[in-house]
Amino acid sequence: MGTAAGKYYFTADVHMGSKDDSEGLLEREFVDFLHAIPQDAKALYLLGDIFDFWVDYKEVVPRGHVRTLAALAELVDRGVEVFFYPGNHDWWVTDYFEKELGVRIVRDCCQVLELGGRRICIGHGDMPGASDWKSKFIFHLFRNRFCIALMKALPTRLSFGIAHGWSASSRKGHPEQVNLVSTGLYEFADSFGRKRAEAGEPAIDLYIFGHIHTPARVPVPSGGELVILGDWSSGPQYFCI
Numbered sequence: 071m072g073t074a075a076g077k078y079y080f081t082a083d084v085h086m087g088s089k090d091d092s093e094g095l096l097e098r099e100f101v102d103f104l105h106a107i108p109q110d111a112k113a114l115y116l117l118g119d120i121f122d123f124w125v126d127y128k129e130v131v132p133r134g135h136v137r138t139l140a141a142l143a144e145l146v147d148r149g150v151e152v153f154f155y156p157g158n159h160d161w162w163v164t165d166y167f168e169k170e171l172g173v174r175i176v177r178d179c180c181q182v183l184e185l186g187g188r189r190i191c192i193g194h195g196d197m198p199g200a201s202d203w204k205s206k207f208i209f210h211l212f213r214n215r216f217c218i219a220l221m222k223a224l225p226t227r228l229s230f231g232i233a234h235g236w237s238a239s240s241r242k243g244h245p246e247q248v249n250l251v252s253t254g255l256y257e258f259a260d261s262f263g264r265k266r267a268e269a270g271e272p273a274i275d276l277y278i279f280g281h282i283h284t285p286a287r288v289p290v291p292s293g294g295e296l297v298i299l300g301d302w303s304s305g306p307q308y309f310c311i
Contacts (some may be wrong), residue, residue: 077112077311080114080310081307081309082157083302084119086120107124108263116173118195121159124159124160124161125162127163131166152173153176154173155181155194162222180197182274188276189273190278260291260292267292275293277290277296284298
């Protein structure tokens with residue numbers, strides 16, 4: 071979902087490093103996108119699943135993605151704020167991105183911001199309140215401290231093998247077409263807007279999420295619009311305001 075030049079950029083679901091991208095095309099496209107962000111951009115919001123699998127270890131980082139990490143650091147160095155909202159595929163980032171690259175990690179399921187004169191609610195989109203029972207289980211499993219410690223204790227070949235196997239299975243479960251009105255994210259946005267109205271809080275103008283992999287933009291009954299960022303399997307997908 072490309073747009074004209076703007077000040078705030080949003081993207082999600084690049085899934086760099088997936089077994090379906092053995093030639094590394096996704097990373098090349100993503101790095102090109104990062105280099106093309108104009109000088110006057112204020113911020114880039116990475117809304118999760120930028121990597122098909124990422125985990126920080128205390129002393130080492132996963133092999134690969136050097137050009138991506140360098141391009142992110144370059145953006146930060148020239149004054150563009152970069153925020154990373156980990157998704158269900160790259161939740162296991164710790165402090166590497168913040169200390170080494172200057173990328174800020176935001177772990178809120180969703181966050182309300184005022185950007186460019188609009189009130190925006192953003193996140194990856196896998197919050198339990200907008201998911202089925204299977205997704206809710208995975209949501210809590212991946213955030214369980216014991217499970218995270220266990221994964222990091224496994225030999226890296228085994229942990230990465232398990233992760234990439236699960237990832238491939240997860241992608242197959244995404245339908246090519248989605249009726250957005252029947253999804254949990256649509257219901258979440260409508261309910262979120264109604265609760266804010268009941269509490270006397272200002273209305274949301276835009277909800278921006280990824281996770282579903284099907285780009286769409288629809289009005290929300292309680293006000294505002296819901297924007298779903300597509301994945302990068304068919305080319306660069308981003309939104310800007």
